[in-house]
Amino acid sequence: MSRSARPLLAIAALLCLLGASALTSCGSDSDRADGSIEVTDAVVFVPPNPSQAAIYFTIENSSDTDDALLKAASPAAGKAELHHSMTEGGMASMDEQAKVDLPAGETVTFEAGGLHVMLTDLEEPLEVGGTLDLTLSFAQAGDHTISVKVVDGVAAASEGMEDMDYEVDGGAHEEGHADDS
């Protein structure tokens, strides 16, 4: 154990404490146990395909040790995978990543068109305004469970979805028995 608190970390911790009463984004619980990894701005967009969704966030490794994100898991989904999207010649594809490197002192952003956590086999449809828990496992920092906000991103991009209220009646009228004899 060398110096326990480097000045920058101490300042960050102080700012976090000062802001903690007004803001809830400081990860003031066990997230700070080792003071090295912070995950912020976690969102999941309500997906067009209700059984899978992509989660985006920002990971800051403020330690002086390289770390790596090894896996993700959520009680909201059967599976959570680390993916990287890419577009080549107009073709979009996704590769599963065995891990995502988090170099010391760097910030890695998971965003649309790039890295994301892909949830599949969602237990139930996501609702805008809700949250889901996501546990991220790091090689050095261990497990961090974060709260992911469910936001509406797709509906804004694709208009003309209003006529999807087919669960009102389903068109399955059963009252027309054809036995009026």
Ligand SMILES: [Cu+2]
């Ligand atoms: Cu994906």
